[in-house]
Amino acid sequence: MAGGAPGAQGPCPTVPAPGCERSPDTEDNTLSPRSATRMPGEMDKPLISRHLVDSDGSLTEALSQGPKVGILGSGDFARSLATRLVGSGFGVVVGSRNPKRTAGLFPAAAQVTFQAEAVSSPEVIFVAVFREHYTSLCGLSDQLAGKILVDVSNPTEQQHLQHRQSNAEYLASLFPACTVVKAFNVISAWTLQAGPRDGNRQVPICSDQLEAKRSVSEMVRAMGFTPVDMGSLASAREVEAMPLRLLPGWKVPTLLALGLFICFYAYNFTRDVLQPYVQEGRNKFYKLPVSVVNTTLPCVAYVLLSLVYLPGVLAAALQLHRGTKYQRFPDWLDHWLQHRKQIGLLSFFCASLHALYSFCLPLLRSTRYDVVNLAIKQVLANKSHLWVEEEVWRMEIYLSLGVLALGTLSLLAVTSLPSIANSLNWREFSFFQSTLGFVALVLSTLHTLTYGWTRAFEESRYKFYLPPTFTLTLLVPCVVILAKGLFLLPCFRRRLAKIRRGWEKDGTVKFMLPVDHVLAEKTSHV
Ligand code: NAP
Numbered sequence: 437m438a439g440g441a442p443g444a445q446g447p448c449p450t451v452p453a454p455g456c457e458r459s460p461d462t463e464d465n466t467l468s469p470r471s472a473t474r475m476p477g478e479m480d481k482p483l484i485s486r487h488l489v490d491s492d493g494s495l496t497e498a499l500s501q502g503p504k505v506g507i508l509g510s511g512d513f514a515r516s517l518a519t520r521l522v523g524s525g526f527g528v529v530v531g532s533r534n535p536k537r538t539a540g541l542f543p544a545a546a547q548v549t550f551q552a553e554a555v556s557s558p559e560v561i562f563v564a565v566f567r568e569h570y571t572s573l574c575g576l577s578d579q580l581a582g583k584i585l586v587d588v589s590n591p592t593e594q595q596h597l598q599h600r601q602s603n604a605e606y607l608a609s610l611f612p613a614c615t616v617v618k619a620f621n622v623i624s625a626w627t628l629q630a631g632p633r634d635g636n637r638q639v640p641i642c643s644d645q646l647e648a649k650r651s652v653s654e655m656v657r658a659m660g661f662t663p664v665d666m667g668s669l670a671s672a673r674e675v676e677a678m679p680l681r682l683l684p685g686w687k688v689p690t691l692l693a694l695g696l697f698i699c700f701y702a703y704n705f706t707r708d709v710l711q712p713y714v715q716e717g718r719n720k721f722y723k724l725p726v727s728v729v730n731t732t733l734p735c736v737a738y739v740l741l742s743l744v745y746l747p748g749v750l751a752a753a754l755q756l757h758r759g760t761k762y763q764r765f766p767d768w769l770d771h772w773l774q775h776r777k778q779i780g781l782l783s784f785f786c787a788s789l790h791a792l793y794s795f796c797l798p799l800l801r802s803t804r805y806d807v808v809n810l811a812i813k814q815v816l817a818n819k820s821h822l823w824v825e826e827e828v829w830r831m832e833i834y835l836s837l838g839v840l841a842l843g844t845l846s847l848l849a850v851t852s853l854p855s856i857a858n859s860l861n862w863r864e865f866s867f868f869q870s871t872l873g874f875v876a877l878v879l880s881t882l883h884t885l886t887y888g889w890t891r892a893f894e895e896s897r898y899k900f901y902l903p904p905t906f907t908l909t910l911l912v913p914c915v916v917i918l919a920k921g922l923f924l925l926p927c928f929r930r931r932l933a934k935i936r937r938g939w940e941k942d943g944t945v946k947f948m949l950p951v952d953h954v955l956a957e958k959t960s961h962v
Pocket of ligand 1: 513
């Protein structure tokens with residue numbers, strides 16, 4: 437297989453592969469700075485017996501009694517790995533095709549030598565080379581027989597789609613006499629270098645050999661990371677796909693938010709900019725960057741928030757209709773339910789932007805001119821005091837409700853973060869996400885209604901016969917609030933509570949709720 441096409445199956449031949457032959461200067465093959473004075477035969481001994489990695493990553497001296505670990509490859513990952521292993525008390529021997537060139541890049545406590553030399557004594561060897569170069573290691577198959585190979589590689593997106601076999605399985609097929617363990621591919625060279633405190637701690641591990649998996653898991657723990665058992669080597673493809681993911685779960689909610697933004701922006705543009713231009717000849721295109729955006733953002737935030745609670749309402753209606761919870765929801769509803777957190781966070785994001793934009797409104801030149809023009813009009817009309825009581829009240833209530841809604845939404849956003857959510861029990865989590873979430877929706881509805889006030893009934897507000905934007909946004913949230921109110925009626929509430937505790941209309945599971953059904957409703961429905 438040496439020199440064969442990458443990805444081809446079958447074990448390595450026994451002939452040394454190019455790059456694996458020992459070069460003439462192999463006799464002086466330990467190229468650590470201290471090797472110059474070394475006698476032949478001393479190579480198996482640890483080069484230095486004391487080492488430690490300071491918090492800044494620099495090496496100082498400390499006791500070294502840990503087992504020896506091999507690394508094949510001398511690139512970025514190999515260097516970070518060697519530093520972390522040395523800092524964790526392991527002896528490290530690095531195998532390079534050109535140790536002379538790379539030795540200076542490694543911590544002084546690591547031994548840098550030729551590949552064949554490096555793999556001779558350690559039982560665990562990290563393969564820190566790319567998949568396409570695995571075949572160049574075939575010349576080492578005899579020395580590697582019976583050892584544990586840790587595959588740290590990540591495929592590119594193209595390679596992942598192209599090869600059905602994972603990199604780790606491919607490595608195992610090239611070295612059938614070795615045990616391959618997949619690990620560390622989700623940890624970047626930077627995280628390894630900086631230490632686990634600054635990055636992701638979890639290291640998914642998989643292998644067909646339990647003992648090998650346990651040894652590598654112990655190493656992972658010793659290095660300050662948390663091993664996560666992913667099962668057999670067949671899971672390696674899944675593990676290798678992890679770093680390729682780009683914000684999983686966010687694609688559909690982001691597209692939804694973008695779609696809503698575009699629709700509402702176009703609608704507001706037509707009403708606030710196009711209509712005055714076409715029908716009155718007034719140029720209001722200056723409103724495009726701030727004003728139209730700021731009228732669009734709350735619409736998106738509000739509709740998104742209602743879309744967080746709509747699937748729950750639909751699911752409850754479906755359960756009531758079917759009289760059981762043991763039938764699968766349609767796929768679209770299932771996906772929708774799973775994306776509620778992302779939709780809620782996007783709603784919070786838009787609402788926060790709306791608040792920021794609103795704070796900036798007094799800074800706009802157009803606002804200042806409007807204020808001055810109004811003052812001049814007042815003077816010309818000989819009015820000394822402008823005070824519309826109703827407008828004052830409307831604005832005070834409107835602002836207060838908006839602030840309360842945003843505050844409640846921020847609580848929702850904070851409690852949906854994994855670190856906080858994990859510290860809450862089911863009832864606390866349900867209180868924040870369900871009860872407070874619904875309160876946020878009601879507050880936002882009141883905020884929108886006070887903004888609207890009597891405007892929905894004024895003819896002048898129907899530009900191009902289009903109703904004001906806020907009337908459109910009220911549609912879905914009002915349906916959700918009404919449906920939620922309906923489900924609070926005793927006839928629906930009790931039936932829903934029974935269904936969620938396993939009762940079935942036509943099935944065998946029939947029972948009465950405990951007398952204190954309020955208590956029953958407070959328990960988890962998951
Ligand atoms: P790199 O800097 O390019 O190093 C790759 C090393 O492979 C080279 O330094 C080379 O060392 C060695 N090698 C052995 N045989 C080779 C051959 N025939 N042709 C070319 N090079 C050969 O890459 P890296 O970033 O360290 O990545 C190494 C592995 O770690 C990859 O599989 C990668 O997917 C994985 N990984 C990297 C990171 C990261 O953050 N960089 C994170 C997770 C996983 P010698 O010249 O000394 O032989």
